[in-house]
Amino acid sequence: MGNAGSRAWRTLSELAALIQTRQSCISAEIGLTMPQGHVLCLLEPGKAVATGRLAEPLGCDASNVTGIVDRLDSLGLIKRGFAEEDRRVRMIALTERGVELRTELLERIYTPPRPLESLTEEELQSLDRILVELWRDLRRPRDV
Amino acid sequence: MGNAGSRAWRTLSELAALIQTRQSCISAEIGLTMPQGHVLCLLEPGKAVATGRLAEPLGCDASNVTGIVDRLDSLGLIKRGFAEEDRRVRMIALTERGVELRTELLERIYTPPRPLESLTEEELQSLDRILVELWRDLRRPRDV
DNA sequence: TATTGTTATACTCTATAACTATA
């Protein structure tokens, strides 16, 4: 591939680090770590989810979810219960305060930064199309 | 901002997580953690750098650099010495093996993925321009 | 027996604060 591709990819890689750092800072400002904020975002208000279903989106082992959820519980942001059909399964759901923090978090994380505002609808759609393709490519299991 | 901007930003945010995860996996495959791999990439072959100068690019406190560099030292990837002008300053430099791993790491991390290959030079330059603007915007200290 | 979630263990990263050696 030409030089332009390499440069764009490198820029994107460095931008990725900045975006993650920014999300980490936003989480920290509301008193959460990155994985804690992630769990909050994954939980939809009013819907209980089995603890085990969080491991995959979080990208960590199921044993770690216990600790992360423990701390969110201590903070009063989620509550735990048992599934009725299967008593082994623990369901977690947002508390009222959890919903509030989640809303703030999503609002701040997903509000597009300035530079995107100066682009036309067409440019944005073109950008999104490229990013989605990259996203799909990177989600495929890597053939190392 | 319109819907297209929000969608593009959300896609980019999710892509950022994938890119970081990918880098983490590549580092792990050669036996390194993310910060360790980061240090390796920051060190240019043949050039010694003061330990303290790594803290800022790593985005962590200087006290943490000690441990990260310790482990790289244990792995035989870097070597430590003292600066001649100022005996307080510890300089670190890549070993031969360190240079090898760094090369492999950079090669694998910065090789553009498939989807970028199908874009024209103009599209890639346009993409890079947008990403650089976002990068600049996110690097500015946030006005919270 | 198999599965869900937890606990135990060990390691890395993280910030803060105290310390050392040098300037």
Place this chain on the structure above:
DNA sequence: TATAGTTATAGAGTATAACAATA
């Protein structure tokens, strides 16, 4: 006294393995 690096400490995330309760 100031600075560079280290060490001490405490907390969070991570994987692995072992475990309890339930299926």
